[in-house]
Every structure is written in C-alpha cells, then in structure tokens.
Amino acid sequence: MASVNPPRGMRDFLPAEKARRERVLAVIRERYRAHGFDEIETPVVEDYDRLHAGIGGDNEKLAYNVLKRGLDADAIRAGADDPRALSDLGLRYDLTVPLARFYASHRAELPSVFHAIQIAPVWRAERPQKGRYRQFMQCDIDVIGDAGPRAEAELIVATLDTLDALGLEGGSVRINDRRVLEWMLDTFGFAPDERAGVLITIDKLDKIGVDGVVAELRERGATPPAVDAFERFLKRPQTREFWPYGERQIRKALPEGAPDDVVSHLVGIGEAVAAARGGGDIPLVFDAFLVRGMGYYTGTIFELAHPSVTYSLGGGGRYDGMIGRFLGQDVPAVGFSIGFERIVDLVEAKADADERAIVLVHDRDVPLAELLALKNAFVADGVRVRLEQRTKNLKGLLDRAAADGYTAFATVAAGAALEELEVKPLS
Template sequence: MRDFLPAEKSRRERVLAVIRERYRAHGFDEIETPVMEDHARLHSGMGGDNEKLAFNVLKRGLAPDDVRAAAEDPAALSDLGLRFDLTVPLARFYATHRAELPTVFRAVQMAPVWRAERPQKGRYRQFIQSDIDIIGDATFRAEAELITATLDTIDALGLSGVSVRINDRRILDALLDHFGFTPEERPGVLITIDKLDKIGPSGVAAELRERGVTPAAVDAFETYLTALQPAGAFTREGIESVLPAGVGADAVSDLLAIAEAVGAGREDVPFEFDPFLVRGMGYYTGTIFELAHPSVGYSLAGGGRYDGMIGRFLGQDVPAVGFSIGFERIVDLLEESAADTSDSVVLVHDKDVPVSELVALKTSFVAEGVRVRLEQRTKNLKALLERAHADGYGRFALVSAGTPRASMELKPLA
C-alpha cells in the first residue's frame, strides 16, 4: 500500500480521467459499491487463488474466549472482507438493483481493491481496478463491445502495439475431458495450467502429479504440451491446428466472430489464440481474453464471460461479461507525459501584501478557471519556482502590495 505525492497523484488522475471519458463515450455508466462484502460471498469458490489473498475483517465485539474457541476455524472470526476484485461486488449489486437497471446494463467501476500479495513492481496490496461489464447480453456482441472500448482507451492513453490473446473456457473444458481429467479435478487443474507461462510444461506436469489427479490424464496432457506448436493465423484452420480433432468447434466459431466484429472497426490489432489462457478466476464460463504488450511479460487488461455468477445471488442465470484494465501496470508503463499547465499560476507575494488583496487576487483568477497557489517570497526564489513547476504549475507572477492585476506580468515556469 502506497502514498502518492502530488505530482504522481495528478498523473494517476489524468490517466483515470482518460479511461473514464473513453468508457463513457462507449455508453458505459459508472457505479460505486462498498469496499467490503460478506465473507461467504468473497469465499464462494468463484474467485480462484485470489480468495486466498483476501483480507478478512474480524467480527465486531469478539471476546477473548470467542477468539480462542475459533482458533481452529479462522473463518468463524470474520463475517466481512475487503473486496479482492470488482466483479463479485458487481454481481451482488446487479442482483440487488436489477429492477432499476436497463435490460442490458453497461457498467463502469474504477475503485481500489485489496489482496495480501507479496509486493513487487506491478503487483500491490492495494491497487486500482478499472472495469467495464455488460450484463444481460448473451451474444458475442458484448465481447466485441468490451474489446473495442478497451482498445480505444489504450489508444487514447498513447500505447500502441497491443495484441488480443483470446480463448474460451469451453475449449479448456473440452481439452481436459479429452485428456481424461474428471470434473472434480478440473478446478485444481486449471489453477495449475494458469501457471504454464511461469513454470513451463514440465513444471505444470509435476504440479499436477503432486495434486494427485488422474495419472493417465497427466501423461497425455504432458505429451500434448511437449509437442504443441504456436497457433498459426487467427483463422479456423490456424486455431484447429493446435486442438485435437473436434474439440471446441462451437467456441472457435464464436472467437472468429468476435475478431471479425472488432476488426470491422479497426484492422491494426492482431488476435492470438492461446488454448491455455485460463484467467485464474473460477467464475469464467466462456470467452476469456487479455491485452498483451511486447514490452512487458504480463497482461495490460483481462476479462471474460461469467454467466453463472449473478445467478448465485439472483436465483436465475443472467449472462455477463467484463474487461478490466490493469491500471497500475498501465501507469507504470506509460511514459511520463507533461501535464497541461496553461491554466495554473503561482502568485509569489511579498510578506507585507495584505491578506485581503491576496484573497481578492486569487479569487479573480479562480473565477476564470485558473488554478492558483499563493507562495510567500523566500530568499531562494529559484528553489520555490522549481518546486511549483514540479507540482504542475505553468506560470508565476511576483506580487507586491497594491499591485493591480492589469499590470501583473505572468511568466512561464519552465
């Protein structure tokens, strides 16, 4: 968890403003949900490994005897937890407010989430997520809208060269069935497969054997991984060339339709089929996708379809799909851009200038939409001005007692 000095905070807000504006342009409406959710909801088995990283909140009013009695069951000590993502809260939000929302609801959430991570660059214990979701649309149009809006946002942020990695949980399920993994083994197997890019085929096979899953299935899967070649062109032939015969045909058709729909508006973003893209969350049921950038080894955005989640809260299935920009990763990757300082000024005043004059002068600038800082002149004027420039101010003026604004000279700080 980090502090942010004014200049960095300003930079982060500029990035958030671009993301918010582009998503709004694509018809998404912003909502807000509480930072805490019920413990049972956060630990329902749908959050994958992230459930293990959730910060739990102790029940209020626990007596020492209660704590000792619950020592063998830590979950008995908590009834709430800090959200580890924004999708679980969104599902609860929609189930609560469905009658007040449109049939197809396009939502934006931009807010902090918390995970008990081992901090490192691009991975923090408190971080901002920036999500867009479409609820109520079972067609691939929803995926096409999400990917198009996110690519437009990435463009607006000044990043180029991204590609879309895409897969479908139906293809993964069909592969696991083909190799002989049982339905009960599937969740744990997917968690291990999600580590493929980190530990490689041999590491995945070793971990699967440690899990005690069906040995023959592991052997068949390892043989397949060892012989696997990268998918060719993003065509039916290219995708089917890396899949066993007949596996996931319907899902492949959907992936091709999504790419065609997105490409109708822009042809500069390549799609790449990855049969072992998992996206660790346990709630995904269909299409899953990420944005990759050649300069980094991690994804810049990710999401997928989670048609089964809302039904857990509502009692009936509602189709849903979402895409989340990795805000912290984007901020770290973007080159430092100069802030627009044309509407900001530092008024450096002598010690004897009456406060009433300073307030009146400042008020006149503010009324014109100018950002104003008052600074009393010091012996080291250069250091004062350098600090103001670093804080995002573009101009300054020297103010003496009785100086009319009309005769005040505004000078650039740069």
C-alpha cells in the same frame, strides 16, 4: 515512537503523482463512457458470507475480514478457529463479486443489457513485493445480460481504444475459452477431479516450458495416459506459417473435433472487433493454453498485452454463473479489467502540466486582502492558482511548483494590480 510509514503494501501519493493518476483515470473514464458504459459505485465492504461463497478463487484467502462489533474476550477465544464466528463483513478483494450483488439487488432498475463501469480501490492481504500491493485501483467494465459475442467484442474494443487514448498504441488481446480447456482435458483423458490442479500446472507453460509442465503433471500423479497424450499434442510437428486470427488459426491450435459452437463464438468476436477497428489485422491472438486463475470463469477469457512489456496489462472473462448465486437464476455476464497500477507507470507524463496554472510569488508585506483578490480574479478566469511567499531559494520554490503541474508564475508586490503583473513561463 510509532512508524510514520504507511502500512506494508500500501502507499502515499504526493501531489504530482496523485495528479498524474487522476489524469490517467480521467482518460479511462472518458473512453469507457464514450463506448456506452455507465459508472456505478458499491460499498468498500461486503458481507463475509458473500466474499467467501466459493466464487472468488484464491482471492478469498487474501480477504481482509472485519471483526464483529461487541465481541468479548470469551467470544473471541471461542471463535479463534472459525473466521465466520468472528467476522460478518470484509473489504472487497475485487469488483466483480460486488457487481454481481449490485445487479441482483437493482436488476429491475437497470436495462436488460447493462454496461457497467467500476473504478475503485480493492484490498488483498498479498505478500508485498515490486508491483504487488495490498491496496490498489481496479478499472473494470462489464456487460451483463448478453450471452452473444457482441459483449466480448464491446469490451475488447473499448479496452484497446482506451489503451490507444493513453498513448499505448499497438495493444493486443490473447483470447481463449474455458470450455475449450475443459474439452481438451476431457479429450486427453484427465479425470474431472484432477482438472483444477492440471490447469494450475498448464498455466505455467510460458514460464517452465513443455518439459517442465509434463514433469510437474507426472509429479502431481495426474492420469499417466492423459499426460502422455497431452505431451504428444504439445510436441506435435507444426509448420511455422502465420495464420491470422480466425477459424483456421483456432482449429490449428486445438486437437481435432473442437466444439463448433465455441469456435463460432470466438470467430464472431474477432469479426466484430475487426469491423469496429476499421478492418485490417485483428488485434487478437488465440492462445489454447491461456487459463486465468479465477474459478468463476465459464467461457471466454482474455488478457491484454502490449509489445513494450512482457507481462499482461489486464484481463477478464465470462462469468455466467456468478449472478445466479445471488439471484436464483443465471444471467450472462462478462468483464474486462485494466491493470491500472501497471498502466499508469507506462503512460508518458507529457500532459502532466495544467495548461493554465500559475504561482503568485508574493512579498511578506502584501496585504492578505490584496492577495486573495488577485487570486480570485485568476480563478474566476479558469486558472489554477497557488500563493507562495517569496523565499531566498526562489529557484527551488519554482522547481517544486513546476513538478506539481504549474506552468507560469508572477511576482506580487504590495499594491500591485492584476493588469500590472508580469506572467512568466515556468520552464
């Protein structure tokens, strides 16, 4: 007998959990729209060549490919070692590549600076484990057409506002710039062809520490004088005084001579975020060794943090070169993605019950016409209604209804009128 479980790494959602997810999504959508972003929709599949154009990083290796229609056994055998010969489509593994294609296709119909919302499932052939799924929801906002710090600031402010609206106040954003990373690697003396691997190791700094990173760089065979210079920088004497986000904090975290234009861009983001958040502490933390793994990032990168957890709740960055791959000319673009599957587990269920939702518990002999007339009268008044035939275990029936978000119930006998029903709270 075939298994009745969903495929590994994918999930079913019972009504209560589905309702909970939709409520969180509704808050996210409402806050994004309040900040001037407009929602779009793209197909769940894209052309194979687009998904494997070298701009999706490691996610390209996790793409689910769609077999071409009409292939016979000989064609399949002949193309066994060439996925391009067998597939012409694939399920999207993120929402950024489809957005770049969407913008290239519809640019003439969009404003010069386009603020986009995409909320949709994506698919990756991950190894399933706790918190990592093969199908999951992404909630992205992007600004296309603005190369200045306003774009990043708008994304950060909208994201932090959304976190606040979900009851997760106190969030902050770790921020860096890929141009800073490239400049540092050049300053230390790493060769251009080894930098991708060096960044992979540097990204482990939080997990394996300075000594672990240095040891791994040496094992990789990275340029020895560059590793020595990098180690000296990491182990340099530092004071423990607190520096708020700004130019002094950024320059203090970098070797001398950091590029002025990049520092100015980062400072401008902080000033704009501070103004939008009403002054006071800027909820940004400069992290000179924040890497983020996507190869298409060209400038600012950031991750969303919250004091209740040790892992990030989202991230993003600037990808100015991606749209040019489709359009033939570069267009500035930057995006921020909330980690919905992580956030939905943190949001308290205090609003999971509908304010007006009633269960009508009826006897077996109540005529169907009477039941539907009563139900429709409640529905017309804006009430959510469920009909349930009375069972011996009435408590179990009502407990299940409460778990599904219903707040009240009434018992219905044959011939009962609407005004005669005694509505009681479910508590």
